[in-house]
Amino acid sequence: MYNLPETPVDSNEPYEKLRNAIAAAQAQGDLKTTVSLLKKLGQAYLNAGDAPQALTEFNEAIKLVSDREDSKESFAQLLGFRGLALKLIGNYSLAMHAFRKSNTLAREIKHPALDCDSLIYIASLHSEMGKVDEALATLNEAIELASKHHDRVRKMRVYGLLGDSFVKKIETSRALENYQRACEFAQDLGNQAAECSFITKLGNAHLLERNTERAIEKYERALTLASALDDFNAEINILGGLFRAHALAGDPYPAQVYGEQAIHLAAQVGHSEAEIANIQSLAAYLLEQTLVDASLPLLERGIQVARQQTNLGALMELLNLQGQAYSIQEKYEEALASWNAAITLASNLQDESFMALMYGRLAAVFAEKGELEKSTDCAEKALTLAGILEDVKLAAQQQILLAFNFNDLGQPEQAIQFCKDAIASFESLGDDEMAAQAQAMLADLNP
Numbered sequence: 001m002y003n004l005p006e007t008p009v010d011s012n013e014p015y016e017k018l019r020n021a022i023a024a025a026q027a028q029g030d031l032k033t034t035v036s037l038l039k040k041l042g043q044a045y046l047n048a049g050d051a052p053q054a055l056t057e058f059n060e061a062i063k064l065v066s067d068r069e070d071s072k073e074s075f076a077q078l079l080g081f082r083g084l085a086l087k088l089i090g091n092y093s094l095a096m097h098a099f100r101k102s103n104t105l106a107r108e109i110k111h112p113a114l115d116c117d118s119l120i121y122i123a124s125l126h127s128e129m130g131k132v133d134e135a136l137a138t139l140n141e142a143i144e145l146a147s148k149h150h151d152r153v154r155k156m157r158v159y160g161l162l163g164d165s166f167v168k169k170i171e172t173s174r175a176l177e178n179y180q181r182a183c184e185f186a187q188d189l190g191n192q193a194a195e196c197s198f199i200t201k202l203g204n205a206h207l208l209e210r211n212t213e214r215a216i217e218k219y220e221r222a223l224t225l226a227s228a229l230d231d232f233n234a235e236i237n238i239l240g241g242l243f244r245a246h247a248l249a250g251d252p253y254p255a256q257v258y259g260e261q262a263i264h265l266a267a268q269v270g271h272s273e274a275e276i277a278n279i280q281s282l283a284a285y286l287l288e289q290t291l292v293d294a295s296l297p298l299l300e301r302g303i304q305v306a307r308q309q310t311n312l313g314a315l316m317e318l319l320n321l322q323g324q325a326y327s328i329q330e331k332y333e334e335a336l337a338s339w340n341a342a343i344t345l346a347s348n349l350q351d352e353s354f355m356a357l358m359y360g361r362l363a364a365v366f367a368e369k370g371e372l373e374k375s376t377d378c379a380e381k382a383l384t385l386a387g388i389l390e391d392v393k394l395a396a397q398q399q400i401l402l403a404f405n406f407n408d409l410g411q412p413e414q415a416i417q418f419c420k421d422a423i424a425s426f427e428s429l430g431d432d433e434m435a436a437q438a439q440a441m442l443a444d445l446n447p
Contacts, residue, residue, distance in 0.1 A: 015041065049088075055089065076106045083102065112149045116151065127165060136162070139162050156185035162174075163198075167201075193234075199218050200218070200219065212249035219238050226238055232269045237274075240262045244281075247285050255285065279302035279305075280302060280317055286298070292325045299325065303319065312345055312349060315345060335361075336365060339358050343359070346358060355381075359381045372409055375401070376402060379405065400437075415445055
C-alpha cells in the first residue's frame with residue numbers, strides 16, 4: 001500500500017503542475033484531493049531520491065488527516081510513506097516510530113494490507129540495523145497475516161525477505177527454501193520481473209554454498225528472463241554473478257567473458273557505478289590469474305570513469321590495482337606513481353587502513369629497487385598505522401621488511417629487534433611458517 005517503486009520516475013516529474021493542482025484543491029476546500037495530490041508529490045520526490053522534500057510533502061498531508069476519524073486509512077498510509085522518507089534520510093529511530101504507528105492504525109481499522117506492509121518495513125528496518133532475529137520474527141508475523149488473507153503478492157514479498165534475512169545469518173539452506181517459495185508465487189502471479197529477481201537470489205545463495213554448477217544454472221535462467229524483459233540492470237547483476245561463479249569454478253575464460261559483458265552493458269546503459277564495480281572485480285581476478293596485459297586497459301577505463309563520477313573511494317581502489325599490475329610487470333616507477341596517487345586520496349578520505357596498505361606496498365617496491373632508506377621510511381609509516389589499527393598481520397610484514405632493511409644498511413641491533421618483533425607477531429597470528437623464517441633470520445643475525 002505504500003511500496004516504493006523499484007524504477008525511479010522521470011527526473012522531469014512536473015512538480016509545478018502538481019503544486020498548482022494542490023493549490024486549486026485547497027482553494028476549493030477539497031481535502032481528499034489535496035491529500036491525494038500531496039501524497040503523489042511526496043512520492044515523486046521520494047522516487048527521484050529527494051527524501052527531505054518528500055518528507056515535507058508527507059508531513060503536510062499528515063497534518064490534514066491526523067485528527068480526522070474518517071481519514072485513518074490515509075493517515076496510516078502517509079505514516080508509512082513518512083517512514084520510508086525518514087529511512088532514506090537515515091533517521092531509523094523516527095522511521096521505526098512511523099512504521100509502528102502505521103501498523104497500530106492499520107490494526108485498529110482492520111486493514112490487513114496496510115498491516116502487512118508496515119510489518120514488512122519494520123522488518124526491513126530491523127535488518128538494516130543488524131537486528132536479523134527481530135526482522136525474522138516480524139516477517140513470520142507478516143507471513144501469517146498474508147496467509148490468513150490469501151494475499152499472494154505479499155506472501156511473495158515476505159518469502160523473498162525471509163530469504164534475504166537467512167542469507168545474512170549464513171543459513172543458506174533456509175534462504176534457498178524461502179527464495180524458492182517466493183519464486184513459485186512470482187510464477188503463479190505471472191510477475192516475471194520478480195521471478196527473475198528471486199532466481200538470481202537463488203543463484204547467489206548457491207554461490208555462497210560454493211555450488212557453482214547450480215548457481216550457473218540459476219543465473220542462466222535469470223539472464224534469459226532479464227533479456228526478455230529488457231531489464232538491463234538485472235542483466236548486469238546476473239552477468240556479474242556468472243563471472244563470480246565461473247571464477248570460483250576455476251573457469252577463467254568464461255569468467256572473463258561474462259565479466260567483460262557486464263562491463264560493456266553497464267557502459268552502454270550509462271550505469272557508471274556498476275561499470276566501475278565490475279571493472280574492479282574483473283581486473284582483480286585477472287591479476288590473480290597473472291593476466292596483467294588484459295587488466296591494464298580495464299583499469300585505465302575504470303580510473304577514467306571514477307574520476308568523471310568523482311567516485312574517490314573506487315578511484316583509490318583502482319589505482320591500487322593499477323599499481324599492482326605495474327609492479328608485476330616490474331614497471332616500478334609507474335607502480336609508485338599509482339600508489340602515491342592512491343595514498344593522496346586515502347589521506348584526503350582519512351582512510352588510515354588504506355594508507356597503511358599503500359605504504360606497505362611502497363616499502364616493498366623501494367626495497368626491490370634497492371632504495372633502502374625510502375623503503376624503511378615507508379615501512380615505518382605503515383608500521384605506525386598498523387599499530388593504530390591493531391593490524392598484526394600488516395605489522396608483522398613491515399617488521400620483517402625492516403629487519404632486512406636495517407641489516408642491509410649495516411645496523412644489526414635494529415635489525416635484530418625488528419626480527420624479534422616479527423617473530424612475536426607471526427606467532428600471535430599462528431603463522432608458524434613465517435615465524436620459522438624469522439627465527440632463521442635471527443639466527444643468522446646472531447651467529
